[in-house]
Amino acid sequence: MDKSFVIPISRRDFMKLMGLTAAGTFLSVQDNAPRAEASAAAAHMVDFENADLPTLFNIDVCVVGGGSAGTAAAVTAARRGAKVVLVEQGISLGGLATQGCVYPCMPTYIDDSDTPYIKDLNSRMENQGISPFYEVIDTDTFYGGGRARYIPEYLSLVYDEMCEEVGARILYNTSLVGAVTNEGRIVSAVVQTVEGLAKIRAKTFIDATGDALLSRFVGVPTEKGSEKTGRNQPMSLRFEMGGVDLGKVYNFSLNLLKDYKKGIFDEMTETALKEGRPPFIEFTKWKKNENFFQKAVARGELTQDDIIYIQAFSIPGKPNVMSMNCPELPALTFSSTDAVSQSEAISYGRKMLRRLATFFIHNVSGFEHAYISREACMVGVRESWRIRGKYYMEADDYLKARHFSDAVCRTAYPIDIHDVKLTSFKMLKKGQYYEVPYRALVTNEISNLLVVGRCASGSFTAQASFRIQPTCMSMGEAAGIAAAWGISDDTPVNDLRWDAIPADERSYVSKG
Numbered sequence: 001m002d003k004s005f006v007i008p009i010s011r012r013d014f015m016k017l018m019g020l021t022a023a024g025t026f027l028s029v030q031d032n033a034p035r036a037e038a039s040a041a042a043a044h045m046v047d048f049e050n051a052d053l054p055t056l057f058n059i060d061v062c063v064v065g066g067g068s069a070g071t072a073a074a075v076t077a078a079r080r081g082a083k084v085v086l087v088e089q090g091i092s093l094g095g096l097a098t099q100g101c102v103y104p105c106m107p108t109y110i111d112d113s114d115t116p117y118i119k120d121l122n123s124r125m126e127n128q129g130i131s132p133f134y135e136v137i138d139t140d141t142f143y144g145g146g147r148a149r150y151i152p153e154y155l156s157l158v159y160d161e162m163c164e165e166v167g168a169r170i171l172y173n174t175s176l177v178g179a180v181t182n183e184g185r186i187v188s189a190v191v192q193t194v195e196g197l198a199k200i201r202a203k204t205f206i207d208a209t210g211d212a213l214l215s216r217f218v219g220v221p222t223e224k225g226s227e228k229t230g231r232n233q234p235m236s237l238r239f240e241m242g243g244v245d246l247g248k249v250y251n252f253s254l255n256l257l258k259d260y261k262k263g264i265f266d267e268m269t270e271t272a273l274k275e276g277r278p279p280f281i282e283f284t285k286w287k288k289n290e291n292f293f294q295k296a297v298a299r300g301e302l303t304q305d306d307i308i309y310i311q312a313f314s315i316p317g318k319p320n321v322m323s324m325n326c327p328e329l330p331a332l333t334f335s336s337t338d339a340v341s342q343s344e345a346i347s348y349g350r351k352m353l354r355r356l357a358t359f360f361i362h363n364v365s366g367f368e369h370a371y372i373s374r375e376a377c378m379v380g381v382r383e384s385w386r387i388r389g390k391y392y393m394e395a396d397d398y399l400k401a402r403h404f405s406d407a408v409c410r411t412a413y414p415i416d417i418h419d420v421k422l423t424s425f426k427m428l429k430k431g432q433y434y435e436v437p438y439r440a441l442v443t444n445e446i447s448n449l450l451v452v453g454r455c456a457s458g459s460f461t462a463q464a465s466f467r468i469q470p471t472c473m474s475m476g477e478a479a480g481i482a483a484a485w486g487i488s489d490d491t492p493v494n495d496l497r498w499d500a501i502p503a504d505e506r507s508y509v510s511k512g
Helices: 011-018 068-079 116-127 152-166 213-217 246-257 264-274 287-299 339-363 395-399 460-466 469-489
Strands: 055-064 084-087 169-171 175-182 185-193 196-207 222-224 239-242 282-284 311-314 322-324 371-375 385-387 407-411 434-437 449-451
Touching (some): 055 185, 068 116, 068 152, 084 196, 116 152, 152 169, 175 196, 196 213, 196 469, 239 339, 339 371, 395 460, 407 469, 434 469
Parallel strands (some): 055 084, 055 196
Antiparallel strands (some): 185 196, 222 385, 239 322, 239 371, 282 311, 311 322, 407 434
16 A cells, blocks of 8 residues: 555646546447336446556455445455455445345345355344344245344444454445456556545456446446336335334234234234333334325325335334334436436435324324434435346246356345336245356456446346345355455456355355
8 A cells, every 4th residue: 555645636637637628538428228128328437547546455356335245245255365445435334234224134035045144244243232133933924044133333343343354454435436447357446535536456346336336437238227117116215213112013003903913923022022022013004004194195294105115113222213114215206327316315205204203203102202313324225227247137037946057146035126117026936046146246348347236237127136135245245255266266257157166165056
């Protein structure tokens, strides 16, 4: 690392660099492809190749994005002996799980799907004194791997500790602004830090931005939105409410549903309440209680947008607090791939969550003394850009429960599209699952790039299944293994065969 970090470029030269006077300074934007093809233009990019910028790191692996997938990739690559830097634009790792109040994780709906990284993470979270596991699982509706409850404040600490243990460097408050390529390889990523612009040189790069930003900067083909409508999945802006009497909320929910048939969840909740233990409670808008919310719309307390999706969970380790898995921002109005629209969505969502909080306080027993205790500092994006890699996952991979020799993980999470105008897909039969192939994490265009998380290679419908946190973690874990293995074996990651790595070195081995 350079001893001195000074940007050796004048304001005039920088403005020239940013200008349009030189031909080809910006990649051309040709967004005239049919919307039905869900194609996306390349990202606006400055030609940094000849910019005299300091090199902040010269390292083995650079991971861009510290969410569920990126953190798993960085920790795993460092565990395998690679020198790693993890670039994160916020001040905590975990992405939506820590900054976006996304809680809890969705299950994979297939048993034994948790890869070693996830098992280790869960063990570390349990050592914090708060079990990440549900007390009971309804084996008919909520089963399989990945179903953990991560308290954000504990999770961010554990992630820091995991990186520190393996020597993975974290670069917080740092945004990716460009990249330099040469003959189909990324030479360096250009980042904006508190000190200014700098380059990070690496042998292998991992795009875990969620928005395929690094991939778009280096010319990898991408898509965005639905192939049918062009719309992205709706975003969310979640929050937490403190001062909640969970027992009252539980009884209110039962009375509201009236003929609701009690299940094992309710029996465990009642036992926990009797024993004075924090219960797990879910408050959700069902068809049976739809009228309760429609009356609030008629009274002017809520809008139709406010009640598109309403759900709340109790949080073990945070007594009298509920995680509000809402509001959901209307997809017909806002887009996650439009900078102005996404910003407007945040302001709109902030008004929505305050209306919802006020409604709960005035109308839901147990919320009489509640208050907004936390607001997400990251908008909940379900889907934005996706790459077209060596393998392109499609709905049929899920529907036909396809397996692959180069599979990096498995899941049976349904095609979950939060858009009422689009068709829902049935869940696989219990015991069935599909696998995510390694080839969906690498590209034809760039030899030293891996892409993980919700922006991996797949269609809009396929992404609606593989986007959940545990699957993203397993993708990141595999990418970390591949990155370290490729460097030690002197093999570009897009030439590397996952199934050629010894089975005991892989995080997941397909059963065929």
